[in-house]
Amino acid sequence: EAQVTQNPRYLITVTGKKLTVTCSQNMNHEYMSWYRQDPGLGLRQIYYSMNVEVTDKGDVPEGYKVSRKEKRNFPLILESPSPNQTSLYFCASSFEPGELFFGEGSRLTVL
Amino acid sequence: KNEVEQSPQNLTAQEGEFITINCSYSVGISALHWLQQHPGGGIVSLFMLSSGKKKHGRLIATINIQEKHSSLHITASHPRDSAVYICAPYFHNNDMRFGAGTRLTVKP
Numbered sequence: 001e002a003q004v005t006q007n008p009r010y011l012i013t014v015t016g017k018k019l020t021v022t023c024s025q026n027m028n029h030e031y032m033s034w035y036r037q038d039p040g041l042g043l044r045q046i047y048y049s050m051n052v053e054v055t056d057k058g059d060v061p062e063g064y065k066v067s068r069k070e071k072r073n074f075p076l077i078l079e080s081p082s083p084n085q086t087s088l089y090f091c092a093s094s095f096e097p098g099e100l101f102f103g104e105g106s107r108l109t110v111l
Numbered sequence: 112k113n114e115v116e117q118s119p120q121n122l123t124a125q126e127g128e129f130i131t132i133n134c135s136y137s138v139g140i141s142a143l144h145w146l147q148q149h150p151g152g153g154i155v156s157l158f159m160l161s162s163g164k165k166k167h168g169r170l171i172a173t174i175n176i177q178e179k180h181s182s183l184h185i186t187a188s189h190p191r192d193s194a195v196y197i198c199a200p201y202f203h204n205n206d207m208r209f210g211a212g213t214r215l216t217v218k219p
Contacts, residue, residue, distance in 0.1 A: 033207070043197065043209040056205065090154060097142050097161070097201070102154040 002027050006091050006103035013081055014111050021076045021106050023091030031096040032074035033058070034066065036087040037105075043090070049074055050096060081110040117198055117210030124217050130185040132213045134198030137179070144199040145172050145183050148212070157183070157196075188217045 004025045013019055025032065033048035035058075045058030049068040063085055065077040074093075078085060091103040114137040124130055134143070142161040148154045158165050158172040160181070165172050169188075174181040181200075185192055198210040 035209075042211050043199070045207050045209075048205070048207070050205070058206070059208065088152065092154075097159065099159050100144055100146070100156045102156070105152050105154075 002101065004091055004093055004101050004103040006089070006106045008106060009104060010107050012109045012111065015082055016080050019078050019081060019108075021078075021089055021091075021108070023074045023076065023093075023103060024072050025074075025093040025101065026072065027093065027095075027101065028071065029093035029095055029098075029101070030071070031098075032068065032091065032093045034064070034074070034076045035090045035092065036060065036085075037090065038087050046076070046089075078108075081108075083110050086110050115198065115200055115208045115210045117213060119213060120211065121214045122216070124188050124215070126189060126217055126219050128188050128217075130183075130188050130192070130215065130217075132183045132196050132198075132215070134181045134183075134200075134210050135179060136181075136200040136202075136208075139203050140176075140179075140200040141203055142201045143174055143181050144201065144207075145181075146197040146199060148195040148197060150194070154197075185215075188215075190217045190219050193217050 007022045030051045034046040035043050037043045044060045047066040049055045089106045092100045094100045116135045144159050145157040169186045171184040195212045197212045
């Protein structure tokens, strides 16, 4: 089954404790991206990747890192999480250009 | 500056009504996505279009590149269409922005 898998789905952590949210797709898509969704602000793009070893900043990249060492994986790294990074995070992938396939979302709370 | 305006913010309709949601953007784009988000939170891509019109079942999406405007239409609306609909232009500099979303409620 074609899918985008995010882990963890739910996470509560504390300020400063490094964490990684994984994203994996099984559709051989070139394009992968990360978004955050906040009440009143909607969806915003954090980072995207056009292919392996090619990543670029989106609208709100501050406080985040990404890497694209393999085509199927695009992890989102929070080196030192802060409470303002409490959010609902989505990963998505597509052929470029093409229909976006979204993961189920990861709800992160930073205390 | 890459900006997106979506209207209306909220929309309540009776089952069977024709629905239109509008999206305008500020500068040139290479494509535009229409997304659907159900109360459970999952996001589904409805359409990606760069010109003209696309139809899938009761959903129709149109785009006018010169006018910088896109519309999503739902014919014969049904309560299961109740969701948040979001437009997402993909700008020429690979920047993707999102409309604020339209919360649609269809009453039986």
